Amino acid sequence: MAYVNLPKKQQGVVLIVALIMVVAVTGIAVTLMNSSSIDIKITTAVQEREVAENELFGNVQQVIAAEAAQGGNSAFLMKAAEIPEGGFNMGSIGDTTNTMTNLNNGALDLPCPRKYNFTSGVSCNMIQVDSTITYGRKSIHVLTISTGVAQEMASLNTGG
Numbered sequence: 168m169a170y171v172n173l174p175k176k177q178q179g180v181v182l183i184v185a186l187i188m189v190v191a192v193t194g195i196a197v198t199l200m201n202s203s204s205i206d207i208k209i210t211t212a213v214q215e216r217e218v219a220e221n222e223l224f225g226n227v228q229q230v231i232a233a234e235a236a237q238g239g240n241s242a243f244l245m246k247a248a249e250i251p252e253g254g255f256n257m258g259s260i261g262d263t264t265n266t267m268t269n270l271n272n273g274a275l276d277l278p279c280p281r282k283y284n285f286t287s288g289v290s291c292n293m294i295q296v297d298s299t300i301t302y303g304r305k306s307i308h309v310l311t312i313s314t315g316v317a318q319e320m321a322s323l324n325t326g327g
Contacts, residue, residue, distance in 0.1 A: 219302035
């Protein structure tokens, strides 16, 4: 039978190199897991914003359609003096709050935005509807859309 002569002192170089490799691979794995966690958070935030934005656009259209359907009783026909300083509260739809402000800052009506066929004696009641929604897990994010509405009306008191 043959005997193997073992050295009296083992160096352990292979063990140290293997431990260094394990530490390096573990560090890379932890870094990759952290970056994928951040990517998931970013994707979730973008999805929440898209949902809130789509809901807000739909609610803005509902508010404008509801006011337009009221005809002569519409808040869009209010004069600047009838609208309070902070704006006229148009109510809420879902999580959206809506406020209307008048952009006519004076005694004269504003000329309507340009059109191909200009009609003299027609002026515009220019208003702005601000719709705001809060979203996110803790409702800390705010998204606001400002929509301008030009209501044509007959006027001898035109500013343009």
